[in-house]
Amino acid sequence: MLVAAVPLPTYNQVTKHNLVQMQPLIVLLLKQAAFIALDAEFTGLGHNMAATRASDIQDRYQHLCGLARSHALVAFGLSIFIKDQSSSSASDTDQTDGTTSSQHVYNVHNFNFSMLSETDYAVSPRSMIFLAENGLDLNQWIMEGIPYSGGDRQANDGGRGNSNGIMRSIFKRIMTRQVPVVVHNGFLDLIFLYHSFYAALPPKLGTFVADLSDMFPAGLYDTKYISDYITRERSSFLAYLYRKYERDDLCARDADDPSSLKKSFSTFKVQPRLSLPTVEDKVIPETELLEGQVAFCQDYAFHGVCKKNMRCGKSHDLDLILDAEEEQRDSKKRKKQKRRHDTRETGDGAEALSEKSEGASSEAPAITAGTNEAKTATTTAMPAPMTSIARTAENVVQPGEKFHSAYFDAFMTGTIFSHQLNQHTLELIEGQAKSKIYLIGKNFPLMVEKSAFSKYSAEHERQRAL
Structure with missing residues (x-):
């Protein structure tokens, strides 16, 4: 059945020019989130692709840590899903068989952070060409990217004008929100985000996992793991799942479809770009x-x-x-x-x-x-x-938006998670998928829980004490 595609969602472009003004708005939205979806884009995967699938997970982790240290974050995608209280979930019961349909409405705010590392890093031409073909404006990235330095070198204070501190402050807000944080095939994304916005990567996988389990107490959810091992989809790459579920939701909303009364579906009200407060030139x-x-x-x-x-x-x-x-x-x-x-x-x-x-x-x-x-x-x-001497911050998105980018991947990940919650109960998804991260080439996930034989990293212990 031919189903028209929904237009690409709007998003907020965050650069070094408007980061300070965006921060309080993002923090306010995070406080209202029902769940949060993340995505990261980076400058490449290095030459030794086989090591990214190493059989020994500790060896794989150490190689991926080397990638995060030698390469750089290009973009960080953040999608905040907020339950629409004015359109609370509606339920209708079919009198013939007692089945119920329900609609879950979310207001969604998308953010695309342009990130520019201040330390030297490696670049894969193939990766950069792929990103450029899918909407990354290389000129905008270089000229307006948010300067950052990974590891433990910068204070985690979120001070005005300190882009490292601001990004780390936003990341910490995501961590402490006590709502599900969702990724898709997110092992490498989490490694890059930890290194870029939190602390130096610990040498042992057990320490890294222990830190993650404490950083995200409400749980990490990987939609690729859910689609492979719980919903059992034929294919589980991101764009496929997004389009399939988009079609399912469109059909479920169709009043002429008799099967719609037997489905639970979601509606996403993608919010317009935030209007930044006017900055008077000094x-x-x-x-x-x-x-x-x-x-x-x-x-x-x-x-x-x-x-x-x-x-x-x-x-x-x-x-x-x-x-x-x-x-x-x-x-x-x-x-x-x-x-x-x-x-x-x-x-x-x-x-x-x-x-x-x-x-x-x-x-x-x-x-x-x-x-x-x-x-x-x-x-x-x-x-x-x-x-x-002042420049008025803007929230402008350049033309050339394509199907693949950090903000859109985050948005797709969040909508897929919502559909998976509709397919099953929240209790089932939480019981079977909470804090389980997909591992390429393995038939088991990475369990994000602290082992009795592992300790937190020294940097995480320090931040816990703050």
């Missing part, structure tokens, strides 16, 4: 740029190089630097002229001032006399030119 006089409120980077102004690079936060605009230098020279010149003018007024100009006070007709000559001095005084009194 405008300061150019004379103040050299008096502690420096809008341009002094290192760059003197040496043409800035060690902080993208993290600098100050302008490397040469025109702004040259304008400020000219303003400084003009300011010094005006000060010298004013000093000369003041000296003449207190000395040779005393008699003229006396005449001005005595004769009423002397006011007119005073305006025309000393024309240069009058001009100097006027110039000094004029307000300094104003320079805008």
Whole structure:
């Protein structure tokens, strides 16, 4: 049966320019989440593809950790599924056989974080071509990606202007939300996200698993594992499951379909892009740029190089630097002229001032006399030119959206999870799939639970104590 495809969902593009403004909005939405879906895109899988499927899981884990350390996160997809309280689940009972249909309505917010590693990393040309063909704007990624450094090197404080801290703060909010966190074939995704936003990867798989079990107390769910071992689908790759379930839900909503009364289905209200609060440009006089409120980077102004690079936060605009230098020279010149003018007024100009006070007709000559001095005084009194140094953050998505990207993979993963909950009870899915991550080439999952013989990593212990 031919069923029309639903248009691609809208999403919020998060870059280094709007991350600070997006953070409180994302945190607010996370507080309302029924469940959360994640996806990660990275710069490649290295040359030794066989090692990613190593028979020994510890060996496989160590190889994948090496990939996460040597490669970089390109994009992080986040989909937040919120139960629509105004459209609570509706149920209708078929009088003939007693079967019930129910509709579950979710408001969905999608986010695509452009990530740019500040440390050197390897790139697989084949992987980057694949990402570019599926919507990754390489120019936007380089120019607007959120700077980050993996491992333990950055404070986990979420401070203003500290992109590492902000991303780690958002990730920690996801961890502590106490709702299901959903991935699809997510072993490598979790390794990359742990390394990028949480801590240095521990050498032992048991330690990593122990950390994950404590980081996600409400459970990790892998839709690929569910589709292979619980719902028993013929195929379980992401796009296949998404389209199949999309067709099923569309048919279930069709009132003319008699079988619709025997199905439970979900409706997803994908929310429009968030409107960011307007940022008023901070405008300061150019004379103040050299008096502690420096809008341009002094290192760059003197040496043409800035060690902080993208993290600098100050302008490397040469025109702004040259304008400020000219303003400084003009300011010094005006000060010298004013000093000369003041000296003449207190000395040779005393008699003229006396005449001005005595004769009423002397006011007119005073305006025309000393024309240069009058001009100097006027110039000094004029307000300094104003320079805008702030950039208004935007939430703009570039054209070229394709079927495969971090935000869309996260969205597909979440909708598949919802359908799987509809196929079975929440209790069954939780009992059979909670904290079980799919392992390629294995007929058993990775059990995300702390062993009695494993310990938490030192970094996780430190963060637990915060």
